Amino acid sequence: MVGFLTTIFNWVQGFLGLPATSLADALPWWDILWAFVYFVGAIILLIINVIMLIWIERRAAGFFQERVGPNRVGPFGLLQTINDTIKLLGKEWIMPAAADKLVYLIAPLLIVTVSVTMYGLLPYGPGITPVTLNVGILFFLAISSVNTLSVLMAGWGSNNKYSLLGGMRTVAQIISYEIPMALSIIGIVMITGSLDLGTIASAQSHVWNVFVQPVAFVIFVISALAELTKSPFDMTEAEQEFVAGYHTEYSGIRFTLFFMGEYANLFSMSALGVVLFFGGANGPFLPPWVWFIGKTYVFILFMLWIRWTFLRIRVDKMMKFNWKILIPISLANLLLTGVGIKIWQAATGAIRW
Secondary structure, three states: OHHHHHHHHHHHHHHHOOOOOOHHHHOOHHHHHHHHHHHHHHHHHHHHHHHHHHHHHHHHHHHHOOOOOOOOOOHHHOOHHHHHHHHHHOOOOOOOOOOOHHHHHHHHHHHHHHHHHHHOOOOOOOOOOOOOOOOHHHHHHHHHHHHHHHHHHHHHHOOOHHHHHHHHHHHHHHHHHHHHHHHHHHHHHHHHOOOOHHHHHHOOOOOOHHHHOHHHHHHHHHHHHHHOOOOOOOHHHOHHHHOOHHHOOOOHHHHHHHHHHHHHHHHHHHHHHHHHHOOOOOOOOOOHHHHHHHHHHHHHHHHHHHHOOOOOOOHHHHHHHHHHHHHHHHHHHHHHHHHHHHHHHHHOOOOOO
16 A cells, blocks of 8 residues: 555656655655545445435334335345445446536535545544544535535536536525524534534533524524435425436436435534534443444434425425525524623623623
């Protein structure tokens, strides 16, 4: 592996015309090896999560809607997702003749890359955060926003009017609901006084933020469902309108990458909710990472419960709800949070009016 990295490094140096230096001088080997370990770990975690989440959603949907879920392939249908994965990998890759080939091919790779990056920012426990940033929450939101680019690239690159309409509608929805989500998170940042995800989680060792910011939690859940384009906010790819939305023209492994990205984003967004509102990895007796994973999966089940309970919202009403109701409530909650913080500081003697 070291020889391979050295060859790549030397090639990049020659291509860019940079002065000759050794890879050991440019980057410590220890950092390179740990970066490689974290990258492989994030990929493994992503794949395992996607397999588990698809099975959990099918079983949960069957339970909520009183119908049969997967129960034939393996015990309790555990191997059904693996069987479906093999089926998708074996399907033929079909590309539209008039597609913008470069944009068409990059789109599914981009959405998975974004998902892996978000996994690296999550604080799984003390000392188990792959990348620690003092502006972690800002970086998380910025990286998650790149998904809109992959969606629009898929719709445009397919050269299909239904895919393009689905992509444009998805981008409009995601960008719109990012505003109340960011406003709900600002309230948490104001209370904790930090943008670092690990600090936000550790600040809830006594009281979870869900009890301090219940309105922000409701706003976050609604916005997260809209960001993930999950029911009742999945009009972006409603079958009766767009056949399958922005990924209509994708098949085989390329469609699988979009599918993986969707469920990977479900885990990362649920994990973010756990960090912001439920204390992250804080918990007694069990190892911190067990608490983090357990809370995240409970949050995911809660999101799936909502998804399989409510019907779709009409797209115009969905956007009107965001701009005329959700954003004003978010701003009001932010104002009340600021007033509450000043009242608390005055009462405790931290400031004087």
